[in-house]
Amino acid sequence: MGTNRWMTRRQALAGATAVGVAAPLLAACGSGGGSSGASDAPDVTSGEKLGPASDVPVGGGTIYADQKIVVTQPTEGQFRGFSSICTHQGCPVTAVKDGTINCTCHGSKFSITDGSVATGPATKPLPAVAVTVTGGEITTA
Numbered sequence: 001m002g003t004n005r006w007m008t009r010r011q012a013l014a015g016a017t018a019v020g021v022a023a024p025l026l027a028a029c030g031s032g033g034g035s036s037g038a039s040d041a042p043d044v045t046s047g048e049k050l051g052p053a054s055d056v057p058v059g060g061g062t063i064y065a066d067q068k069i070v071v072t073q074p075t076e077g078q079f080r081g082f083s084s085i086c087t088h089q090g091c092p093v094t095a096v097k098d099g100t101i102n103c104t105c106h107g108s109k110f111s112i113t114d115g116s117v118a119t120g121p122a123t124k125p126l127p128a129v130a131v132t133v134t135g136g137e138i139t140t141a
């Protein structure tokens with residue numbers, strides 16, 4: 001009786017497993033981003049006319065609601081500009097009286113001199129806005 005030998009040939013398929021999947025390249029976001037500060041400050045266009053300086057009383061101020069700017073004159077000839085948006089919860093301030101810029105939403109008051117908080121609940125000062133007076137007219141700087 002003959003013996004058959006079955007030679008099992010194993011063909012090891014050496015695994016040259018070609019990975020055809022291209023690794024997704026995460027394109028570096030080169031542009032944009034970054035930390036843009038001063039988010040509280042109003043978006044002010046330089047050279048925008050606000051009104052006559054004579055509208056701003058010494059020791060008081062005037063609110064330019066359209067431009068979201070309040071201009072004060074703490075002492076004669078010294079004009080200061082601030083955002084008119086309350087830093088508490090974003091109401092527009094409504095009055096300048098007795099040396100403060102006042103928000104009636106919750107009663108915050110800010111100094112007409114530097115925008116600092118005189119009375120809470122606001123905790124942050126009104127951001128300053130640069131203004132200039134030329135020929136008796138107040139404009140944003």
Ligand code: FES
Binds near residue numbers: 087089091
């Ligand atoms: S939003 Fe001005 S006091 Fe609250």
